[in-house]
Amino acid sequence: MGCGDSAAGSDSAVDSRAATDTGAATDTGAATDTGPRVDTGTPGPGSCSDPAADWLFCEDFEAGGGDFDTWFAASDFVTSKGGDDRGRLNLSEQEPHAGRWSMHMPASPDSGYQGGNLRWFACEGDQRTNCPLRSYDRLHFRAFVRFADDHRYVHHFLNIGGSQPDRFWSLGAAGCLPNGELGMSTTVDHHPNSHESFFYSYFPEMTCSTGCSRYLDIDAQCMQCADKGLPTCTDRQQCCWGNTLEATPAATFPVGRWFCLEMMMQANTPGDHDGTMAYWIDGEPAHQVDNMLWRTSPTLALNRVGLQHYIETSDADGHSNQVWFDDVVVSTEPIGCERF
Structure with a gap:
């Protein structure tokens, strides 16, 4: 994980409706890992052509006839990192999960083996950059995923995040300690080669490191965090990269199939330790962490997701880590795997 990256799920202008990505994993924090146990419930019927009432967003990649630009112009995704490069983002007819098309992130050699990122925002009104944002206390985010047979690595993967409703562009605060007022995020990632999954998260009670002066300018890092109003170096000089919270027992992503x-x-009740994060693989509970304190401000809320397969050239080791996505849904309630 690169120490110079922006915080996982953070945003800044890149493409036509554009964003950037992510951070660097370290230790686990003070939250309680309770193991896989949350029930996703029994979802009702729904599809992108007939969405369930609790669905906020549905994308099956069928619009546009396979042309990325036509599809993106009609999509409710708001930003795309790599959207101007078909070696990073394109629509593919190669074994879609359903329908004719899926989203392919090829990480091609001609594109420096880089991944891509599509971000949805809970816009109030039209889906556009700098929109005012709706606020949610809970979001579910479902995608069908297929890693190539030789897939090895991703720097950061699927993400849910939040900000104040008037902060479309979040702070990009990698290495900074969250204050519970400006932003919150968690990302589902996996370890190289093994594809054993884990949460990569930023939260006010996370573990930080005093050893980062070995590889960066700690004075500059502390000043950058202070300029953003984040209390990272109040008591000591340190870096706060996202914490890694492992699944126990290990929860491994399949490779070579959807x-x-x-x-x-x-989100937690502001100031209380009652927040939760969880994920499911093929409908089975994989990992849950309870007792999270994400926020202290009642107006900090969830309002964005990232369909990302973030890799930089320096991470890729000369290898194309390909992935396909299909039948993506964001909802306030459990989604399950039967509706697409």
Whole structure:
């Protein structure tokens, strides 16, 4: 994980409706890992042509006839990192999960083996950059995923995040300690080669490191965090990269076939340790962490997701880590794997 990256799920202008990505994993925090146990419930019928009442967003990649630009112009995704490069983002007819098309992130050699990122925002009104944002205390995010047979690595993967409703562009605060007022995020990632999954999360009680002066300018890092109003170096000089919270027992993503991945983030009552994050693989509970304190402000809420397969050239080791996505849904309630 690169120490110079922006915080997982953070945003800044890149493409026509554009965003950036993510952070660097370290230790686990003070939250309680309770193991896989949350029930996703029994979802009712629904599809992108007939969405369930609790669905906020549904994308099956069928619009546009396979032309990325035509599809993106009509999509409710708001930003795309790599959207101007078909070696990073394109629509593919190669074994879609359903229908004719899926989203392919090829990480091609001609594109520096880089991944891509599509971000949805809970816009109030039209889906556009800098929109005012709706606020939610809980979001579910489901995607069907297929890693190539030789897939090895991703820097950061699916993400749910939140900000104040008037902060479309969040702070990009990698290495900074959240204050419970400006932003919150969690990302489902996996370890290289093994594809054993874990949460990568930023939260006010996370574990930080004092050893980062070995590889960066700690004075500059502390000043950057202070300029953003984040209390990272109040007591000591340190870096706060996202914490890694492992699944126990290990929860491994399949490779070479489609699988269903649903993640959920529940914001806490402001100031209380009652937040939760969880994810399911093919409908089975994989990992849950309870007792999270994400926020202290009642107006900090969830309002965005990232369909990302974020890789930089320096991470890729000269290898194309390909992935396909299909039948994506964001909802306030459990989604499950049967509706697409």
